[in-house]
Amino acid sequence: MHAGGSALVDRATDVLRQVFATAPGDFAFRLWDGTLVTFGSGPPAFTVSVPAADTFLRLMRDPTPLAFAEAYVEGALDIEGDLFATMQVANALEDVRLPLAHRLRLLVSMGSAALRPAARTANDS
Secondary structure, three states: OOOOOHHHHHHHHHHHHHHOOOOOOOEEEEOOOOOEEEEOOOOOOEEEEOOOHHHHHHHHHOOOHHHHHHHHHHOOOEEEEOHHHHHHHHHHHOOOOOOHHHHHHHHHHHOHHHHOOOOOOOOOO
């Protein structure tokens, strides 16, 4: 699936702002089109690069530190900058649990592509 377009980027930006609104620290996300979404008041200590809309959609289906770690290990996203600062944000997010209704609203806001089942990989059992 190829998902580009500025409408999807705008929705992705809104979703990131909702999901990471309470996360501490200065960090950023770089989306597949180069859009930088920053958090905090200073220069980002790290930037999470999400090179494909499909990766973003997969992560927003399950926005947990484990899902992000798995995507990082798979090479589906990259972290530029201070890895320790990344871990601090991840630890803070462990306590953030988006209610199912909120997650569904976020996915619906991303469009029909977000509601499709995630593709299974060779590592899935």
